[in-house]
Amino acid sequence: MKPTIFITRKIDDQIVEKIKETCEVDMWPEEEIPVPRSVLEEKVKYIDGLFCLLTETIDKSLLEKAENLKVVSNMAVGYNNIDIQTAKEKGITVTNTPGVLTQTTADLTFALLMATARRLVEGSSYLRDGEWKTWSPMQLTGQDIHGATLGIIGMGRIGEALAKRALGFDMNVIYHNRSRKTEAEEKYGITYVNMDQLLKESDFVCVLTPYTKETHDLISEKELSLMKDTAILINTARGGIVNEEALYKALKDRRIWAAGLDVFQEEPVPLDHPILSLPNVVTLPHIGSASIKTRLKMADVATDNLIKSLKNETPKYVVI
Ligand code: GLV
Numbered sequence: 001m002k003p004t005i006f007i008t009r010k011i012d013d014q015i016v017e018k019i020k021e022t023c024e025v026d027m028w029p030e031e032e033i034p035v036p037r038s039v040l041e042e043k044v045k046y047i048d049g050l051f052c053l054l055t056e057t058i059d060k061s062l063l064e065k066a067e068n069l070k071v072v073s074n075m076a077v078g079y080n081n082i083d084i085q086t087a088k089e090k091g092i093t094v095t096n097t098p099g100v101l102t103q104t105t106a107d108l109t110f111a112l113l114m115a116t117a118r119r120l121v122e123g124s125s126y127l128r129d130g131e132w133k134t135w136s137p138m139q140l141t142g143q144d145i146h147g148a149t150l151g152i153i154g155m156g157r158i159g160e161a162l163a164k165r166a167l168g169f170d171m172n173v174i175y176h177n178r179s180r181k182t183e184a185e186e187k188y189g190i191t192y193v194n195m196d197q198l199l200k201e202s203d204f205v206c207v208l209t210p211y212t213k214e215t216h217d218l219i220s221e222k223e224l225s226l227m228k229d230t231a232i233l234i235n236t237a238r239g240g241i242v243n244e245e246a247l248y249k250a251l252k253d254r255r256i257w258a259a260g261l262d263v264f265q266e267e268p269v270p271l272d273h274p275i276l277s278l279p280n281v282v283t284l285p286h287i288g289s290a291s292i293k294t295r296l297k298m299a300d301v302a303t304d305n306l307i308k309s310l311k312n313e314t315p316k317y318v319v320i
């Protein structure tokens with residue numbers, strides 16, 4: 001008998017066909033609406049495998065309902081949406097999709113950095129709103145990217161890919177990470193510094209750490225107060241790493257110059273969130289890995305992880 005799996009969102013037909021070769025597939029049919037919790041709670045009771053997105057909260061109460069579940073395959077590199085401890089206790093394998101999204105996410109991070117520094121979104125609105133009356137010396141002036149110091153918090157795969165891009169723009173790159181990355185230091189000529197030094201010296205601070213209990217509110221009032229008043233904060237990791245209240249105050253009082261945010265504590269970010277009222281913030285709807293090729297590759301890797309786990313083979317990317 002084929003194992004039964006549930007896919008929590010409508011995904012590419014070809015990928016569904018591939019899964020059907022080895023599994024009985026049940027799929028939430030919507031592309032833009034997440035599966036309701038009540039539906040997920042019913043499905044999880046009988047399935048052998050779950051293919052999910054970062055929008056689903058796979059917590060203790062959900063996992064405890066599962067009777068046959070062998071694998072949770074998350075179509076994301078981050079897995080903070082999954083209660084790893086409970087999965088481990090229940091002997092459920094958890095997999096993710098690193099690697100395939102590294103370059104695409106680094107591209108977006110650098111694009112957001114550039115858009116924020118050079119005020120691209122403001123400039124576009126300025127033109128369309130009919131504000132552009134003449135060329136003037138200090139109109140829409142931003143911060144230089146070339147020659148600036150980029151501080152990367154979290155030197156994993158994406159951190160390294162970002163450093164590589166930054167060097168092409170003649171930036172000076174410093175980083176902070178739980179452990180030193182001597183190979184990356186040698187390869188890219190980047191410098192390890194402590195967190196305070198990174199915050200004090202950087203013109204751009206890019207947050208790229210995983211979201212864990214330890215990194216919750218990693219950037220809060222104290223950290224923001226150490227940054228230059230011309231500095232720009234970029235977050236393409238997870239919203240919870242930056243305390244949004246503290247960030248809002250720092251941006252409003254111009255204690256830092258601007259921020260580029262692809263992620264928020266609550267997603268979708270509520271439209272009345274104070275941060276959206278600020279002109280010195282560029283906001284994106286969590287699209288770091290959103291290129292056509294990369295999203296298809298992520299679905300493919302998640303499929304492979306799922307099928308291998310169900311066949312008792314070792315999947316390529318196991319979290320636990
Ligand atoms: C996206 O944020 C991911 O974790 O893949």
